[in-house]
Amino acid sequence: MNTPDAQFRLGKSLVVAIDGPSGSGKSSISREAARRLHAAYLDTGAMYRAVTLHCLELGVDFSDAAAVERAARDLDLSISTRPDADSVRVAGTDVTDAIRESRVTEAVSAVATTLGARSELIRRQRQIIADSGHRIVAEGRDITTVVAPDAEVRILLTASEEARLRRRGDQLGGTQTAEQLRQQVVARDAKDSTVVNFRQAADGVVTVDSSDLDFEQTVTAVLDVVRSVSHQ
Numbered sequence: 001m002n003t004p005d006a007q008f009r010l011g012k013s014l015v016v017a018i019d020g021p022s023g024s025g026k027s028s029i030s031r032e033a034a035r036r037l038h039a040a041y042l043d044t045g046a047m048y049r050a051v052t053l054h055c056l057e058l059g060v061d062f063s064d065a066a067a068v069e070r071a072a073r074d075l076d077l078s079i080s081t082r083p084d085a086d087s088v089r090v091a092g093t094d095v096t097d098a099i100r101e102s103r104v105t106e107a108v109s110a111v112a113t114t115l116g117a118r119s120e121l122i123r124r125q126r127q128i129i130a131d132s133g134h135r136i137v138a139e140g141r142d143i144t145t146v147v148a149p150d151a152e153v154r155i156l157l158t159a160s161e162e163a164r165l166r167r168r169g170d171q172l173g174g175t176q177t178a179e180q181l182r183q184q185v186v187a188r189d190a191k192d193s194t195v196v197n198f199r200q201a202a203d204g205v206v207t208v209d210s211s212d213l214d215f216e217q218t219v220t221a222v223l224d225v226v227r228s229v230s231h232q
């Protein structure tokens with residue numbers, strides 16, 4: 001069967017869960033896959049970043065788990081799920097660019113490793129998936145295992161450390177030193193993986209290794225998995 005991607009499984013549930021480490025190309029690949037599938041797109045990392053920015057602005061002590069959890073619960077967050085509209089708002093203020101600043105990247109693991117804040121964000125992510133009518137590509141670190149373990153399609157998108165450092169460096173326009181990049185990619189993944197396992201594919205999760213693939217080849221590989229898995 002050769003259904004165009006935009007028509008694929010129309011009227012049926014199509015939740016595509018994609019996890020992977022930083023610099024694996026998850027966000028841009030997932031966004032493009034969502035466009036082609038005419039599906040919604042959810043960047044769950046943006047939600048952890050929004051909580052982190054909010055904590056930084058309120059001066060919340062990151063070692064105070066109860067305070068971080070409270071900040072996550074109280075956050076008035078709205079995140080666009082249209083693949084063509086990258087927009088994150090906190091209490092009506094546009095923070096789409098601010099959540100990508102290095103002060104946020106450096107602090108975000110403190111929120112990601114606060115279990116109370118995670119439960120609150122997981123609850124919101126499940127609600128967003130339901131609100132999409134279950135036609136969505138959702139990406140992060142624990143989507144295949146915790147947020148949507150019953151998704152029709154579950155993918156672990158990996159890449160070698162070398163490829164991930166290079167991509168993140170390109171993404172940041174060559175502004176970072178090798179050491180800063182290492183902190184933002186390797187050290188952050190090491191911290192984050194103390195609470196979620198996104199380094200090995202769980203049972204039933206298909207690994208796509210993008211180390212030697214360009215953007216288009218990676219999107220194609222992901223869509224191939226979507227078609228094959230959700231035909232069953």
Ligand code: DC
Pocket residue numbers: 022044045046048049108109112139140141142143188192196
């Ligand atoms: O993908 P990213 O770099 O924007 O993610 C920001 C942080 O959020 C990252 O350090 C790990 C954390 N995260 C998480 O723990 N679980 C998710 N589902 C998504 C992101």
